[in-house]
Amino acid sequence: MRTAEVKRRFLEHFKAAGHTIVTSADLPADDPNLLFVNAGMVPFKPYLLGQVTPPYRRAASVQKCIRTLDIDEVGKTTRHGTFFQMNGNFSFGDYFKEEAIKLAWSLSTTPVDQGGYGLDPERIWATVYHDDEEAYALWREVVGIPEQRLVRRGKSDNFWSMGVPGPCGPCSELFYDRGPAYGPPGGPEVDEDRYLEFWNLVFMQFERGEGVGKDDYPILGELPLRNIDTGMGLERMAALLQGVDNIYEIDETKPILTAAARLSGTIYGANKGDDVRLRVVADHVRTALMLIGDGVTPANEGRGYVLRRILRRAIRAMRLLGHTGPVLPELLPVARECMAPSYPQVAADFERISSYAYGEENAFDATLRQGNAVLDRELAKTGARLAGSTAFQLHDTYGFPIDLTVEVAAEHGLEVDVEGFRQLMSEQRERAKRDAQAKKSGHAETGVYRELLDGGGPTDWLAYQSLECDATVVAIVCDGGIAQTAHQGQIVGVVLDRTPFYAESGGQAGDAGSLSGPSFSGEVLDVQRPIKGLIVHQVKIVGGCLGVGSRVHAAVDSEWRVGARQAHSGTHVVHAALREVLGPAALQSGSYNRPGYLRLDFSWRGGLSAATRSEIEEVANLAIRRDLPVQARFMPLAEARALGALALFGETYDENVRVVEIGGAWSRELCGGTHVEHCAQIGSIAVTAESSVGAGQRRVEAVTGIEAFRYLARERDLLTRVAEQLNAPREELPDRVAGLVERMKAAERQAQQLRERLLEAEALSAAAAAQNIGEILVATARTDLDARSLAELVRSRLPERPGIVAVSSPSGFAVALNQAAQEVGLSAAALVRRALDGKGGGNARFAQGKAPADSTAALARITALVQSTAPDHRH
Structure with a gap:
């Protein structure tokens, strides 16, 4: 039974039982405490907590979820997935334990040809909270599960709460016995791989007090209304019904895994480590597809960072499997075909989704190249251990994964201070958390x-x-x-x-x-x-004392509001201009505006030319000159979407929304901001910058109103000063500046040619002065040029016999060995470390370190080390 069919049967079952079917919320959570929806009940929290009156008494949904706390367990177990779908049915003061139990049991055990899942009732176990006699009796007497398959468990396993004071209650879980091939007998207390949990029924009936952990808190009393919150893992049920070992082998993930195995030349099932990597790839590619589909884009913080990490883990896993070519262009279309039966929008929106994903892979490839170069330099400077601060810099500045840093360092025989790295990461997260909390609340x-x-x-x-x-x-x-x-x-x-x-x-x-x-x-x-x-x-008390209950006069700075309205309406105008010039794919993905300033992020691959920027600016200002009317009105969300109003990806909206129109259909967006009444009130718009803010994402910055005038005045003054300094009319400045740049480049080329000639001369001199030490030829030199370049050049000038080159310069110390020297057992890395008192690093062919305080002594030490190891053939 395909996963989409498992989902359909669940919803049909509960619809027939009088439940309102609620569409899955998007993955970005509309909750200040969550990045993503991580459980099926999250969209229903206000109803379950009694904060909002629910519009229905009973509901059912299949909710998309993301959990990243156990991301390191992905692929290692049969049941951990980053993206998963939670089938849930909910009662808000309506039915309680008996009907919840009957509904779960009937769907699970009804034969397939009658619309159920057809699970063998003789293989289903149930757990209950240890003193929940009512649930125990219902399973025993109403459903008929024998006592030997009914298990009582404690508070940590079978009592649910949100971890804070509020609603709580006992729960009852259903497990399916997959047979002796999966583990020993004895029920879920013995083995939760053989006995796979597939449904959890929470009976929300009590209020809990303050406490810590899963079981250390008091029960304060009964809730005025008792609720039901159940969750059935869609992937787990699909695995059971499809007869596969784990959630990575169901129809929504196995094709991705198979494609990854084919690309990497790996056989799934042949090697445990490779199997884990293939599962990681399958899980993460599917997760990335769904995250980008719901409006998340790669970034360096928040939700975007989670997506970036997931994408890069998938790419890195494929690299470790031996595949060096493109990953996502091969695998993401497979994920699309897997998920489209349940979520047609991922197929309809695949061009946008893939542009972000492929752009991120390209960026990561560049990151790997750049990070490797930086890491090589750092390894050359260090001793036996790479500092945590260096690993953190590689991660924070270059996006270099810590596991990759550890691996590359190990290839050089070095350790990494992973604990120091983790401490710095923890401090960074705490700072970000404090800053965000301080700003927002x-x-x-x-x-x-x-x-x-x-x-x-x-x-x-x-x-x-x-x-x-x-x-x-x-x-x-x-x-x-x-x-x-x-x-x-x-x-x-x-x-x-x-x-x-x-x-x-x-x-x-x-x-x-x-x-x-x-x-x-x-x-x-x-x-x-x-x-x-x-x-x-946020108020700064300037004078006097403010008390609770005081009457105050609240007054907005009118000039501030004027500037804010200009900037916000200007943002809409720039967005419409972008789409007019570039096409509908240039869709806004984020914005910020304050009086006189705006920035707008949008989907686009590649930078904008100066001509394109000018065209966007001109279209925006023409809209201002035409004085297009600005109108804001409220309407149902469905009506707004039917009108074609643009919504910001990742944002959540109420059923009744505010639509802001500029020039009617020219610009029509969902927006709650303050705006001008007519475009002419914006004044003018001057585009000041355009840049990249991530793979497949660009940013336009502009100023509006009086700030646009001031910006253009400064540009005029700057142009005037340059013209005066060059003694040239303004219209001739481009040609005059181009000439100066070309002359500067020519001078740089001449300087580089001179450096190369000097390097060649020094190389010839050093090679000619090389000493014979036994069978080894040793050349040493001091230079003001680059030590590495000179060492490699001298090495190329040595005859085909064992040869060593050591060079010292103000910028560093380098040792290079030819192939013959390596074949007699010599190592550049060993020589550098001994010459520099344990510092420096590299490999047998080439090694380097920091410039020594006494270059003469360091070079002499190289010669002495060769003398102490080379046989004497002078006789």
Whole structure:
């Protein structure tokens, strides 16, 4: 039974049982605590937690999920996958244990020809929480599972909570006995490979208190409404129904694995290490397809970094399997064919998906080349151990994987300070986490804001209607907690019952302005929305004292808002201009704008020529000159999509959305930002930069309004000064500058030719002065030129007998051996380390290290080392 059919039967089963079928949410999580949806219940959390009234009493979904915490286990076990699909059915105060158990059992055991999965009921085991007598009795008496296949387990296995105070409850898991070929008998307590878990039924009926771990917390009492949250792993069920050993061999992954084996000349099943790598490739290529399909693009942080790591792990695994050619152009189309039956959009959007993936592979190949060059230089400088800071620099600056650094260092006989590397990585993550938390929530935990929202409701947001209003201080957040007052000099988070301030979102920076009262004045530095519905103002107390309950006057800086509106509308105009000039593939993937400035990231391969940049700028300014009208209106999401409104990949939207139109269909986007009423109010747009921000992704930067005028004035002044210095009319500047550049290049070529002649002369002199030490010819030299270049040049001048060249320069120390010297057992790496007191590195043919303090002594040491090992044939 194909995986798509397993999914279809699940949804049909629960639809027939009165469940509303809910489409899978995109993988990027609409949750400040998660990068990705990592469980089927995540989109339903507000309903399960009682924060939002659900629009239905019972629901079912097949949710796309990503888990990366156990990424290192991928391929090693039968059940760990980065991307997986969770079939789930949910009850919000409707049915409870008995119906949940019956529904799971009937779908699992109903014969295939009657719409079920046809699992043998005699091979299904069930576990229950140790004192959940109700569930035990239901399995025993209603379903009929014998006692020997009913297992009671403790809190760590069969009691669910979110890890924080809130809803919790016992759970019951279903396991299928795959037979003695997979492990010993005795049930899931003995072996969870033979007894494969395929369904978990959570009976959410209690409220838990503070605690740590999976089982150290108190149960505070019953919930007012009892909920059901179940999860059936789609890949695990497919593996059972398709009779394969693991989730990597089902129809949605095995073709990728088979293609990877063919490309690398590897036989799946012949070698355990190769099998793990092939599974990693199959899992990661499929995961990358689904992530890019949901709008994630490779980047150096956040979701984009996870995608980049997954892609590079797949490519690296193929390199280790011996395949040196392109990987993703061969494997990604196979993944598309595997997933299109369930997700047709990955086929429809494959051009965009593949452009990012293939671009990332090209970038990684360049990274490997660049990183290898840097690593070679570092290994030449170091002793027996590569510092963690060096490994971190290679990773952070060049994207060089730590496992590759370890492998290359080992080839040179060196270790890597992996613990030091991990410590630096941990410190970087903590800094990023603190910075992000401080910016978005004023150093407060999300839970603090959740309590404020639950207690006082959402902020009355007036940003579209007004620039000022009177308001009441609902809360003051300081040092991660709630405060009653704030005094002069403090910077605190302030929550008002109503506000005219725009909170940073949709790429638009938060407003600036002021709060004031009879005995208080404060400057609003930033405005954020840490959780949906609640707006927090970062306020510097300029004078007086602010207290909870105080009445204040909130006023947005009108000049700031004017500039912000110009920049945000300018972003839409530039986006439309890009698409008009480059075509619809130039789709926005991110943006940021503040008063007078905008930047826009978009999908595109290759840089833009100066002529193309000018054309984009001209199209944008023509729209401003035509004074196209700007209109914002709310409508259902389905209606907006039918109109062709563009949505930003990776963003989530409510069922009712705001559509901003500029010139009608010319620019129509989903947007919650503030905008001008007519394009002419933007003033003008000047494109200031265009650059790459990742594989297949470009960035345009521009200034608007008065900042555009100032930018053009500075450009005019700069041009005037250059013309004056060159004593040339402006129109002649390009030719004059081109002439100067050509003369400079000619001078560089002459200098290089001179260096090469000097190097050749020094090489001839050093080769002629070489000493005979027994059977070994030894040439030594000091130079102000490059030590490596001279050493290799002298080596090429030596006769065909064992020869050694040692060169010292201010830039380094190098030793080169010809083939004959290597054949008699000599090694350049060994000679360098002994000459430089254990420092330096390389191989038998060539080695180098830092310039010694005493070059004469170092060169003499090379000669002495050869004398001590060479036989004397002078007689």
